[in-house]
Amino acid sequence: MPKTAIMLFTRDLRVRDNPALAAACAAAERVVPLFVADDVLLAGPAAGASNRVRFLVDALADLRASLRERGGGLVLRRGDPVEETLRLARQVGAEAVFLSEDVSGYAARRRERLGRACAAERVGLSEHPGVTVVRPGALTPANGDHYRVFTPYWRAWEAAAWRDLAAAPERIALPPGGAPSDHVTLETIAREFGRDPSPRLAKGGESEGRARMAAWLDGGPRGLQGYEDGHDDLAGDRTSRLAPFLKFGCVSPRELAEEARRREGGAFVRQLAWRDFHHQVTAAFPDIARRDYRPYGEGWRDDRDALEAWCEGATGIPIVDAGMRQLRREGFMHNRARMITASFLTRHLRVDWRHGLRHFAAWLADGDVADNAGNWQWVAGTGNSPRPNVVLNPLRQAARFDREGEYVRRYVPELAGVEGGRVHTPWLPPGKGRRGPGYPAPILEPDLLSGTRRAGG
Structure with missing residues (x-):
């Protein structure tokens, strides 16, 4: 059992139903929560994505408050996530790193590099589900490594057993002396990378996400109850608007799916299955944002x-x-x-x-x-x-x-x-x-x- 572990938050910015956080708190005497702001993402191909940066900053502020309520904190670093994680591990004497699985090409490269770095320094690495309802790769067809068409995936997804929800830790113990100092502030991230957000951008964070989720689930005809008949009504705006909260992990997709299923919201549950479907495709085809998944016969116009x-x-x-x-x-x-x-x-x-x-x-x-x-x-x-x-x-x-x-x-x-x-x-x-x-x-x-x-x- 490690005495000290690092919980590396990525896009699982919540304390409720966070299997990686729960496992870290169960396995180690002391846990140091960490988030690394990577310029590759903040100023990469989607440079100018102020909306996500502002939403991220809200989410991190809310996460830090939730961790402090439990006796913990959140260390903020800026730079390469692998280098900063190992630097912090040496600083606090951590023997293990916990994080959530992810499927993008960036996440796959980060995981591979982190695995090599942890092995070289004899630090354990433990990955856990949490980004999707059903783990990517958990469902595979008989004749392939992943489902290429949604309908058969949906049938398998409906019949699959879901993992148990992970309880939020009641207490998070930091090393003696408390959380190490930050190398960057949320204000700096917002000022440098989130300068021009949309004027009516939603506020991010687990608290906001859970409030929105509860209002949606219990919203009657304007919420889940009316989703099947009204989700395509453009003017009615009868969708959940939970997508950014799911993207940043402020809301657990597993918990949301269970609550929607319990309320017989089958049409909405199917949309969460579509989300899982795209994630298992991306796990098998990490270049999904760059290359055609299937060949395209006609040329594009440069207009x-x-x-x-x-x-x-x-x-x-x-x-x-x-x-x-x-x-x-x-x-x-x-x-x-x-x-x-x-x-x-x-x-x-x-x-x-x-x-x-x-x-x-x-x-x-x-x-x-x-x-x-x-x-x-x-x-x-x-x-x-x-x-x-x-x-x-x-x-x-x-x-x-x-x-x-x-x-x-x-x-x-x-x-x-x-x-x-x-x-x-x-x-x-x-x-x-x-x-x-x-x-x-x-x-x-x-x-x-x-x-x-x-x-x-």
Whole structure:
């Protein structure tokens, strides 16, 4: 039994149902919680992702408060997570490191390097579940290493036994002298990497996440009870908005799934299974954010002007522009709008899905690699969709899921005065009761929106 252990937090920023934290507290007399701010993530390919940085800072502040309530603390370091973890281990005489498993390419490389470094210094390394409901790799088909299609995975996932929930530690004992000093402050991280967050960004942290989860689960028709019938209602906004809390581990996906299942929220539980599905795909294919999962036969167009119009919410297609502007304003986009905007970029504008992925990664507070890349590839036809040729016609989608145009008018002020479904007819000339002044002309003609492929929805 180690006398002192390090609990390395990554994206499991909670004390409740955190198997790695529970195991560390059960195995060691003293536990030093650690978070390492890595510039590779803070200023990497998604540089400018202020929303996630601000959400992260909120989450770390809340985690530190929860740990202090239990007698512990949170050591903040900045730099390479492997080097800083081993440096702290030497400083406090730690004999073991505990952390949660993860699936991204970055996480896999971190785990490999950390394993070698710990072995070289004779420090134990213990990994634990917690990022998903069912552990990636726990479910495998008879003829392969991972499930490539969701439906058979869903059947296996439904029948799988779930791990027990891990109790939050009542007490966390620090080494004599308390927690070592920080090398960075949360204020510095926020100031340097989180300068321009979305104006209506949600507040992060376990306390906020648990409050939101409770309100959602018990919210009646506006919450879980109404999810199956209303989750595609763009204007109704009847989704949980828990994605960023799941991305940073402020809410336990295992606990959320159990509570939703207990309340017979099967449609929502299925969405959590989709999240697990993308994670097990990413575990098997870590380059999911860079390479096509399946070969794509047609070339992409290099159209910088079209990409810029899409990013700015200035395509002249109201339902597309509304989604893109919601993303900028809130660091969040309704899931149905994500599908519509992604399909428009890849299927109609013929722009490479990786450009869309990078833009989403720069603005989404959730921005989970597995989910974000998995869904982009699914829509683009390069991923795990069993029907890769399906195209979403944005006008049909708008008529079905924003019939009165309320969602569009909420996010596109130029169309605020347009009545009902007329807001979705972008080819009408400017004028009273029609397209407002300043709204751009459509970048595609109507006949190009249906195309020759099958139209979805």
